[in-house]
Amino acid sequence: xxxxxxxxxxxxxxxxxxxxxxxxxxxxxxxxxxxxxxxxxxxxxxxxxxxxxxxxxxxxxxxxxxxxxxxxxxxxxxxxxxxxxxxxxxxxxxxxxxxxxxxxxxxxxxxxxxxxxxxxxxxxxxxxxxxxxxxxxxxxxxxxxxxxxxxxxxxxxxxxxxxxxxx
Amino acid sequence: xxxxxxxxxxxxxxxxxxxxxxxxxxxxxxxxxxxxxxxxxxxxxxxxxxxxxxxxxxxxxxxxxxxxxxxxxxxxxxxxxxxxxxxxxxxxxxxxxxxxxxxxxxxxxxxxxxxxxxxxxxxxxxxxxxxxxxxxxxxxxxxxxxxxxxxxxxxxxxxxxxxxxxxxxxxxxxxxxxxxxxxxxxxxxxxxxxxxxxxxxxxxxxxxxxxxxxxxxxxxxxxxxxxxxxxxxxxxxxxxxxxxxxxxxxxxxxxxxxxxxxxxxxxxxxxxxxxxxxxxxxxxxxxxxxxxxxxxxxxxxxxxxxxxxxxxxxxxxxxxxxxxxxxxxxxxxxxxxxxxxxxxxxxxxxxxxxxxxxxxxxxxxxxxxxxxxxxxxxxxxxxxxxxxxxxxxxxxxxxxxxxxxxxxxxxxxxxxxxxxxxxxxx
Numbered sequence: 001x002x003x004x005x006x007x008x009x010x011x012x013x014x015x016x017x018x019x020x021x022x023x024x025x026x027x028x029x030x031x032x033x034x035x036x037x038x039x040x041x042x043x044x045x046x047x048x049x050x051x052x053x054x055x056x057x058x059x060x061x062x063x064x065x066x067x068x069x070x071x072x073x074x075x076x077x078x079x080x081x082x083x084x085x086x087x088x089x090x091x092x093x094x095x096x097x098x099x100x101x102x103x104x105x106x107x108x109x110x111x112x113x114x115x116x117x118x119x120x121x122x123x124x125x126x127x128x129x130x131x132x133x134x135x136x137x138x139x140x141x142x143x144x145x146x147x148x149x150x151x152x153x154x155x156x157x158x159x160x161x162x163x164x165x166x167x
Numbered sequence: 168x169x170x171x172x173x174x175x176x177x178x179x180x181x182x183x184x185x186x187x188x189x190x191x192x193x194x195x196x197x198x199x200x201x202x203x204x205x206x207x208x209x210x211x212x213x214x215x216x217x218x219x220x221x222x223x224x225x226x227x228x229x230x231x232x233x234x235x236x237x238x239x240x241x242x243x244x245x246x247x248x249x250x251x252x253x254x255x256x257x258x259x260x261x262x263x264x265x266x267x268x269x270x271x272x273x274x275x276x277x278x279x280x281x282x283x284x285x286x287x288x289x290x291x292x293x294x295x296x297x298x299x300x301x302x303x304x305x306x307x308x309x310x311x312x313x314x315x316x317x318x319x320x321x322x323x324x325x326x327x328x329x330x331x332x333x334x335x336x337x338x339x340x341x342x343x344x345x346x347x348x349x350x351x352x353x354x355x356x357x358x359x360x361x362x363x364x365x366x367x368x369x370x371x372x373x374x375x376x377x378x379x380x381x382x383x384x385x386x387x388x389x390x391x392x393x394x395x396x397x398x399x400x401x402x403x404x405x406x407x408x409x410x411x412x413x414x415x416x417x418x419x420x421x422x423x424x425x426x427x428x429x430x431x432x433x434x435x436x437x438x439x440x441x442x443x444x445x446x447x448x449x450x451x452x453x454x455x456x457x458x459x460x461x462x463x464x465x466x467x468x469x470x471x472x473x474x475x476x477x478x479x480x481x482x483x484x485x486x487x488x489x490x491x492x493x494x495x496x497x498x499x500x501x502x503x504x505x506x507x508x509x510x511x512x513x514x515x516x517x518x519x520x521x522x523x524x525x526x527x528x529x530x531x532x533x534x535x536x537x538x539x540x541x542x543x544x545x546x547x548x549x550x551x552x553x554x555x556x557x558x559x560x561x562x563x564x565x566x567x568x569x570x571x572x573x574x575x576x577x578x579x580x581x582x583x584x585x586x587x588x589x590x591x592x593x
Binding site: 026027028031033034035036037038040041072073076077078079080094095096097099100101133134135136137138139140141145148149150 | 420453
């Protein structure tokens with residue numbers, strides 16, 4: 001199964017292809033390269049939440065760019081995951097405002113609750129836990145992000161409740 | 168300056184239900200300022216903004232009207248307007264509220280700005296983590312197109328402006344305007360050498376204006392009430408209102424829009440519910456985001472929230488992120504945390520920043536952990552001096568300023584750490 005996933009070449013669905021057209025339309029036709037970042041975002045959503053090497057190669061081919069050009073961008077930005085992440089990608093802000101509001105306790109609570117350390121993924125591939133830099137919700141510190149969603153004004157108890165309620 | 172009733176300009180709508188939707192925005196008088204502006208000449212609009220004295224709200228504080236006037240009137244390449252919504256300066260979260268609660272105010276400000284500088288295409292560069300915010304803005308853009316507030320014949324005036332969102336992907340340095348342009352062009356976000364400045368050579372080589380969200384969201388009110396009215400708010404050289412994101416050890420953290428020139432102590436006590444444990448429990452305040460040097464309590468007693476007052480106190484207003492620390496905080500540990508951030512975010516292009524941010528982080532962390540050596544503090548100061556002003560962009564300075572500033576304001580704590588291998592506070 002694992003091997004099958006790696007050998008099958010990625011291919012955008014019809015829906016995703018329509019989305020790429022919409023993305024290209026945001027930029028002047030002579031500057032199609034500008035669509036690279038949104039198309040990488042789209043590819044990450046389409047192909048399992050991360051950018052596998054074959055996904056990056058596919059995007060390069062799709063956009064008619066040299067693969068190194070796409071790797072360069074994919075590896076520069078932290079939101080492009082170059083390693084597989086769990087179903088729930090939990091990112092805890094630990095920068096100054098959250099740190100002052102005891103984000104350390106949030107991290108510890110999650111490590112205990114999930115049985116993993118920072119930068120790790122649970123064996124069942126459900127959770128990945130990471131510490132991140134400022135996510136821009138400082139007046140509601142401490143906070144974390146799970147996939148697309150912000151969770152703010154946290155306490156250790158609230159964090160446990162949030163994890164328990166995930167489908 | 169009248170503080171009796173807080174004046175809301177940028178935040179006038181955000182407390183309304185469904186404030187992000189077009190019907191609610193129109194009910195509050197939305198897009199009227201735009202219609203009036205389109206009936207003027209571009210020069211008249213620029214002059215109004217110049218008269219207002221509004222300075223860039225992203226951190227640098229450059230007068231917006233003057234920035235607009237740098238755009239050449241005629242150009243062989245298309246001109247662009249870019250909104251910097253890559254809000255990433257630690258402590259700052261004001262633009263997020265405009266994006267998610269009042270996206271039409273931003274769009275209206277952008278159409279006015281685009282008309283003033285003669286741009287027919289614009290982008291809102293939103294940090295990638297702001298998913299809900301980007302959805303709200305995209306929804307508002309669709310609404311605006313449907314009603315003819317965007318597109319190729321805005322309100323039948325023949326004015327054309329196309330607007331789209333470009334999502335970032337997690338790189339603090341992209342808040343620097345030329346790194347942002349690189350990122351918008353689909354490249355890694357490494358700042359460009361200046362000159363040329365974006366006003367001459369910007370996005371895809373065309374003349375480009377880049378303004379912060381809060382700056383652009385202030386434009387409709389300036390056009391509606393006049394630049395002179397706006398200039399009458401706040402204090403000389405720091406006109407108008409400013410949103411301050413007050414975080415950390417206060418009883419009521421939040422984003423507060425106040426007139427410039429408000430004493431910091433009043434901002435904390437009257438708006439943010441006071442310092443945790445009372446004013447005398449205050450240790451220091453970072454007044455303008457993590458790049459700005461920390462102010463000790465003594466300075467906080469008298470400093471006012473405007474560009475000049477904070478500059479005189481040895482720091483900067485920056486993005487308006489006010490991070491409050493009470494007496495439980497070890498300043499060395501706080502600076503270690505901040506230094507780690509800059510090390511992580513250095514794009515690696517310039518040696519003084521790439522190497523310097525690493526050394527700053529290592530040495531402050533070493534001192535904090537009890538491994539400080541004689542001469543470490545002087546070494547930090549020397550490092551800061553060797554980074555500042557020697558890099559393509561301001562990220563190097565942003566990394567050096569909080570370290571040098573903390574040593575200036577709390578030298579005894581650093582010395583105690585080095586001499587005793589432990590903290591004076593904890």
